Structures are given as structure tokens and as C-alpha cells.
Amino acid sequence: MALQKVVRSTVIDAPIERVWAVLRDFNSHDRWHEVVDHSEIEDGKPSDRVGCVRNFTLQDGNHIREMLLSLSDKDYVSTYTIIEATVPLQRYVATITLKPVTDGQRTFWHWASSFATPPGMEADLRNMVAQGVYEAGFANLKRHLQLGSNAGRSHLRPTSTKPVLQASPVVAQTIKVREYGDAVQLRAESSEVPPPGVGEVRIRQTAIGVNYLDIYLRKGWIPELLPLPGTPGMEAAGEVIDVGPDVTSLLPGDRVAYMGPAPGSYTSVRNVPVAWTVRLGAGIDDGTAAASLLKGITADYLLRDLGRVKAGTRLLVHAAAGGVGTLVCAWARNMGALVMGTVSSEAKARIARDNGCQHVIVTSDYTFSAAVHHISQGADVIIDGLGDAAREENFAALAPCGHWISLGQASGPLQPISPDWLVGKSVSFSRPVAFAYVATHAVLNQRAERVWQAFRDGILLPVQTEQFALKEAATAHARLESRQSTGSLVLLPG
Ligand SMILES: NC(=O)c1ccc[n+]([C@@H]2O[C@H](COP(=O)([O-])OP(=O)(O)OC[C@H]3O[C@@H](n4cnc5c(N)ncnc54)[C@H](OP(=O)(O)O)[C@@H]3O)[C@@H](O)[C@H]2O)c1
Known part of the structure; x- marks a missing residue:
């Protein structure tokens, strides 16, 4: 008896983790698939354990038992088979495969099966599986994800024990x-x-x-x-x-x-x-x-994009023990830069050193250019959140053709900079804002992932926070x- 094959695929407008979270639960389909009326896993087994059996009834009264044959969280694949059914699908084995779409926000879903049927019923049953099960399933899951897991089929049990919040105003404490x-x-x-x-x-x-x-x-x-x-x-x-x-x-x-x-x-x-x-x-x-x-994304764009920091770059980081400063120092050091930093106390100097700042200049009155020239004959890149009080010293600390990145003004707004002043050393001056460097959602995700990965790799130390x-x-x-x-x-x- 020739095996029938049904293959359908679609793209779901949700990240792969979201789609997989639903599909890996072998007992989830009565929450999102409209043809399924009621489903239970037999013997109280977990619904993601290979070998578990889901026992379900369809809206039309048919009754099916299916066994989970394999489940891979790594590859986003699961396979299952019908072990008993009131519909004449024989030797039915189906595989669900998910793949991320390149932009990371959508998911390719492939659903394929093979089965035998009684003679003469091939076309009807192929149709039923393709349209009634797979295509309807695609549409139902899309709707389910769009509405939220608590808002899908009202007659079904809730997916979570958390209270379902109604879309009404919420009172907040706000500064x-x-x-x-x-x-x-x-x-x-x-x-x-x-x-x-x-x-x-x-x-x-x-x-x-x-x-x-x-x-x-x-x-x-x-x-x-x-x-x-x-x-x-x-x-x-x-x-x-x-x-x-x-x-x-x-x-x-x-x-x-x-x-x-x-x-x-x-x-x-x-x-x-x-x-x-x-x-x-x-x-x-x-x-x-x-x-x-x-702060991490700021460090990422400052070092990778704007400062183009690489091995040997002579980098001067102000407020090197601060929020942005510690991250910049640690990451730049890992890139092989020569990292110099200013701080206003010995206690801060220790923190800056722990975060990869090799040459710490302790100064509370914005005097540092002589030290920078002593250490490295000038800075190729200055990451300056100090602003006006450090204006002259920053210019003096720059090496010829250096890059002064003015990203903040803790000491006060920077007075206008004359282009003719900059030409004296042939230096460049930038005034960036982090939000311009996360202009699309994809770039935001990419940069954030680089920051989290840097923590996981130990390039960035666990962040020290003061909490209020x-x-x-x-x-x-x-x-x-x-x-x-x-x-x-x-x-x-x-
Ligand atoms: N443009 C962007 O994309 C962007 C994004 C994030 C942050 N920033 C800027 O980056 C800088 C660092 O931000 P952060 O949030 O991480 O702060 P922070 O560095 O943790 O704190 C500011 C530090 O600035 C130093 N400072 C020097 N003179 C100061 C003064 N007169 N008053 C107060 N602080 C003074 C202090 O360090 P010392 O005492 O050791 O000198 C202080 O700890 C800020 O200028 C901020 O505006 C810019």
C-alpha cells in the first residue's frame, strides 16, 4: 500500500522561541487548534517527554491517541505517531520543524507527514490532513500568538496559573x-x-x-x-x-x-x-x-562603530569607574587597546583597574593631559562624558589625527568647538547619541545580544549596582x- 505524503509550511510572525514554546508542549493543541476539543496526556507524564501519549477528541467527535517519538529543543523538531484513531489514518508519522527567519522575529514552520489509508480514501484524507489539520493549525496558531496565550479560545482552560489581567488602566507609582x-x-x-x-x-x-x-x-x-x-x-x-x-x-x-x-x-x-x-x-x-x-550598547557602538578601537589603540576613558566607563574599559582591554582612564579617587582607581583600565589617572580637577602624554604620547580616541570643565585638557591629550568623542557633559554643557581649533591637530570630534545606533529593532537585538554575550564570556565583569x-x-x-x-x-x- 503506497504511503501518502502531506507537506505544508508557513512563516509565523513571532520569534522561534515563542512558537516552539507552544509546539514543544505535546498537550497544547487544544489551546490553539480549533479542530481539537479536549486533550490529555495519559498517565500524568510530562507533555514534553518522549513516549508520552496525548489522548484527544476532535470537535466532530472523532477520537485520537498520539505518541511523542522525538523532541529536540536544540533543533526545534518533534515527531509523533498515531497509535489509535477513529479516523482511518494508518501508520501516520508527522514531523514539525521550525527554523528562524533571518531577521530573528519570524519563524519558518514545516509540517510533514506520511500515512496509509484504506483504498479510495487517499485524496479525502490527504485533504483533511493538509487543510483541516495543518493549514487550519497555521492560521489558529498565528491568531493564538497574536491574541496572547490568555486570550485565545475562551472555552478552554487557561495556559497559566497567573492571574489574567484585563486590558484596563493600571495604577503605577511614577516619579x-x-x-x-x-x-x-x-x-x-x-x-x-x-x-x-x-x-x-x-x-x-x-x-x-x-x-x-x-x-x-x-x-x-x-x-x-x-x-x-x-x-x-x-x-x-x-x-x-x-x-x-x-x-x-x-x-x-x-x-x-x-x-x-x-x-x-x-x-x-x-x-x-x-x-x-x-x-x-x-x-x-x-x-x-x-x-x-x-550603557552596554553605548560601549558597543563607541568601541566598534564610532571609535573603531582595535589592538594598540591608545584610548582615554573618563569616569573609568562609572557605569559606562567600567564597561568601556573592560571591553576595550579585551580588544587589545591601551586603556587609560581618569577617576577622582583612589577607591575608584581600584575599580577601574579591576575592569581592565591599565593606566589610571587620579584627578578631581580635570588635569590629565600631561599624564596621557607621559604614558602614550597622546590618545587616539577619547571617550569623554565630562564636558566643559575638561575641554582644554581633552584637546591637549589628543594625539595628532585623534578622535574626541563627546558623549556627555557631567561637568556642564560643552561650549561650542571651533573647526579651526580642531584643524591645529587634524583631529575629529563626534557628538553621538546611543539611540541613533539602535535605529531598528534588529540592530537593537543584535547589540543587546553582543552585550549579554560579553557578560557570559567574562569579557564584562558582573555589573556592580547601587540600588535604590x-x-x-x-x-x-x-x-x-x-x-x-x-x-x-x-x-x-x-
Ligand atoms: N551619548 C550617549 O550615547 C551616552 C550614553 C550613555 C551615557 N552617556 C554619557 O556618559 C557619561 C557617563 O554616564 P554614566 O551614566 O555611566 O555616569 P557615571 O560615569 O557613572 O557617572 C558620572 C561620573 O562623571 C564623573 N564626573 C566628573 N565631573 C563630574 C561632575 N562635575 N559632576 C558629576 N560627575 C562628574 C564622575 O566620575 P569621577 O569622579 O571618577 O570623575 C562621575 O562618577 C555621562 O556623561 C553620560 O551623559 C552618553
């Missing part, structure tokens, strides 16, 4: 600035966070990264970015609690971190565009993610401004 000024202007208030809009997810935040930029915003140095009243903060990590229309790549329960060009992260719950988010794997905890997503309750945001700002902090600062919603 508001009502007048520009000192840290005391950061005050906690209650606010309502509406359901997420199109393309957005609502996140219950567990850790919020503090960046020096937040201080510029609070002081009113960039009023167009933080009109009053406003909430500072450019990054955080947490759990997705619900998803807006058109969101297919994330579901409630997913752990994410995000960075985005519009402030507002000093809050316990926030809606953000999916395009700002990166999914967090098991190896990266929320505190690390919030402390190092923006969200409502103590003013204390955190005062600490960062005091020049006493080291590593990264993180706010924790209560």
Missing part, C-alpha cells in the same frame, strides 16, 4: 518632575497607565537603569526632551503584563528590557513600543539588564551627581 532643578524635584506620585496601544506592550517594571542623561533632563538642560511635568528615565527591565493590538512577538509573562529615545521609565508600570524591547534569556537577571542595556527604591530616585540622583558612585545605579519599584 514626576514638575519644576526643573535639584534632585529634590524628583517626587513619587500615583498615575494611571492605560492599556497598551497598537504595537505596544505594558510592562510591570522590576528594575530601572539610572543614566547621567536623566540628570540633564531633570535640570532642564534638554527641555524639548522632558517638557514639564515629565518623568525621566530611558531604560528598564520587567515582565510584560499585556500586549496591544498587532503585537505578535511578545506575550504576557515574557521578561524584557528596553531602552528608548523618549523618557518615562521612572515608574512601576509603563507602555512602550515593542520595537524598544529585547527579550531576556535565563542568564541575564532584571537588575543586570536595567543596569547595562543602554524607586521612590528614593532623588537620593540616587544626588549620589550620582556627588561623584561618589561607582558602577551603575538602579531603581527598584516597590
Whole structure:
């Protein structure tokens, strides 16, 4: 008897981990496939154990028992066979294979089977499997992923024991600035966070990264970015609690971190565009993610793209014991650069050294150019978050044809730089912003993955954080401004 073959494939608009999370559960299809009415795994075995049997009834009353033959989390493949059925499918073996589509956000799903049928029923049963099972399954799973695992078929049991949050406003604790000024202007208030809009997810935040930029915003140095009243903060990590229309790549329960060009992260719950988010794997905890997503990506673009740092590059890193500084030093050292750094105390010098800074210059009054010339006859690249107080010294420290990267202004806004001044040493000057270097979601994911990998490889040391309750945001700002902090600062919603 000739075996019949049915092969169907599709592309699902969701990352492979998301699709596989559903399909690897051998007992999941009554939650997403409309032809399946009720399904149970026999003998209480786990639904991903090879040899387990799912026993299910179809909406039309038919009854099937299928056994899981193989399951590979590495290759995203599972195979199963019918061991008993009221439909005349004989020797039925099916394989599901997933492959990531190049952009990482979509998944190729291949579903193939072979089986025998009673004579004369070949075409009918091929049709039934191809359309009634596979094509309908593709459409149903797409819908299931789009609606979220808690929102699919209302008559079915929930997929999770977590409470299902309705898409209604959520009350959050939020830090508001009502007048520009000192840290005391950061005050906690209650606010309502509406359901997420199109393309957005609502996140219950567990850790919020503090960046020096937040201080510029609070002081009113960039009023167009933080009109009053406003909430500072450019990054955080947490759990997705619900998803807006058109969101297919994330579901409630997913752990994410995000960075985005519009402030507002000093809050316990926030809606953000999916395009700002990166999914967090098991190896990266929320505190690390919030402390190092923006700062790590900054180190990545500064060294790889803008500074083009390589073995032998003479690099000068200011605030070398700070959030960005420690990451830059460690990564640059691994690239073989000659790493010099400034810090304002001996205690910070130790931290800078631990993070790969070979030549630490201790100075609290922005005097360092003579030391740089002594060490290396000038710097090829300067990573400068100090701003105006270090202006003359930075120029003096540059080697001919060097590159002065001015990424911040902790000491005050940099006065305008004359092109004729730069020509004296034939140097270049850059004024970058991290958000321009994560212009697409794919690039954001790629850079974030490089940062996490650098942690996993031990190139970046486990991040040192100083933690503050969200409502103590003013204390955190005062600490960062005091020049006493080291590593990264993180706010924790209560
Ligand atoms: N453009 C971008 O893409 C981008 C992205 C991220 C960060 N940044 C910039 O990178 C720099 C570092 O940011 P971060 O968040 O990691 O902060 P941080 O380095 O942890 O803290 C700032 C450090 O600046 C130094 N500093 C020198 N003069 C200061 C002053 N007058 N007041 C306060 N601090 C002073 C202090 O170190 P010492 O006491 O050791 O000198 C202080 O610890 C900032 O300028 C920030 O704006 C830019």
C-alpha cells in the first residue's frame, strides 16, 4: 500500500522561541487548534517527554491517541505517531520543524507527514490532513500568538496559573518632575497607565537603569526632551503584563528590557513600543539588564562603530569607574587597546583597574593631559562624558589625527568647538547619541545580544549596582551627581 505524503509550511510572525514554546508542549493543541476539543496526556507524564501519549477528541467527535517519538529543543523538531484513531489514518508519522527567519522575529514552520489509508480514501484524507489539520493549525496558531496565550479560545482552560489581567488602566507609582532643578524635584506620585496601544506592550517594571542623561533632563538642560511635568528615565527591565493590538512577538509573562529615545521609565508600570524591547534569556537577571542595556550598547557602538578601537589603540576613558566607563574599559582591554582612564579617587582607581583600565589617572580637577602624554604620547580616541570643565585638557591629550568623542557633559554643557581649533591637530570630534545606533529593532537585538554575550564570556565583569527604591530616585540622583558612585545605579519599584 503506497504511503501518502502531506507537506505544508508557513512563516509565523513571532520569534522561534515563542512558537516552539507552544509546539514543544505535546498537550497544547487544544489551546490553539480549533479542530481539537479536549486533550490529555495519559498517565500524568510530562507533555514534553518522549513516549508520552496525548489522548484527544476532535470537535466532530472523532477520537485520537498520539505518541511523542522525538523532541529536540536544540533543533526545534518533534515527531509523533498515531497509535489509535477513529479516523482511518494508518501508520501516520508527522514531523514539525521550525527554523528562524533571518531577521530573528519570524519563524519558518514545516509540517510533514506520511500515512496509509484504506483504498479510495487517499485524496479525502490527504485533504483533511493538509487543510483541516495543518493549514487550519497555521492560521489558529498565528491568531493564538497574536491574541496572547490568555486570550485565545475562551472555552478552554487557561495556559497559566497567573492571574489574567484585563486590558484596563493600571495604577503605577511614577516619579514626576514638575519644576526643573535639584534632585529634590524628583517626587513619587500615583498615575494611571492605560492599556497598551497598537504595537505596544505594558510592562510591570522590576528594575530601572539610572543614566547621567536623566540628570540633564531633570535640570532642564534638554527641555524639548522632558517638557514639564515629565518623568525621566530611558531604560528598564520587567515582565510584560499585556500586549496591544498587532503585537505578535511578545506575550504576557515574557521578561524584557528596553531602552528608548523618549523618557518615562521612572515608574512601576509603563507602555512602550515593542520595537524598544529585547527579550531576556535565563542568564541575564532584571537588575543586570536595567543596569547595562543602554550603557552596554553605548560601549558597543563607541568601541566598534564610532571609535573603531582595535589592538594598540591608545584610548582615554573618563569616569573609568562609572557605569559606562567600567564597561568601556573592560571591553576595550579585551580588544587589545591601551586603556587609560581618569577617576577622582583612589577607591575608584581600584575599580577601574579591576575592569581592565591599565593606566589610571587620579584627578578631581580635570588635569590629565600631561599624564596621557607621559604614558602614550597622546590618545587616539577619547571617550569623554565630562564636558566643559575638561575641554582644554581633552584637546591637549589628543594625539595628532585623534578622535574626541563627546558623549556627555557631567561637568556642564560643552561650549561650542571651533573647526579651526580642531584643524591645529587634524583631529575629529563626534557628538553621538546611543539611540541613533539602535535605529531598528534588529540592530537593537543584535547589540543587546553582543552585550549579554560579553557578560557570559567574562569579557564584562558582573555589573556592580547601587540600588535604590524607586521612590528614593532623588537620593540616587544626588549620589550620582556627588561623584561618589561607582558602577551603575538602579531603581527598584516597590
Ligand atoms: N551619548 C550617549 O550615547 C551616552 C550614553 C550613555 C551615557 N552617556 C554619557 O556618559 C557619561 C557617563 O554616564 P554614566 O551614566 O555611566 O555616569 P557615571 O560615569 O557613572 O557617572 C558620572 C561620573 O562623571 C564623573 N564626573 C566628573 N565631573 C563630574 C561632575 N562635575 N559632576 C558629576 N560627575 C562628574 C564622575 O566620575 P569621577 O569622579 O571618577 O570623575 C562621575 O562618577 C555621562 O556623561 C553620560 O551623559 C552618553
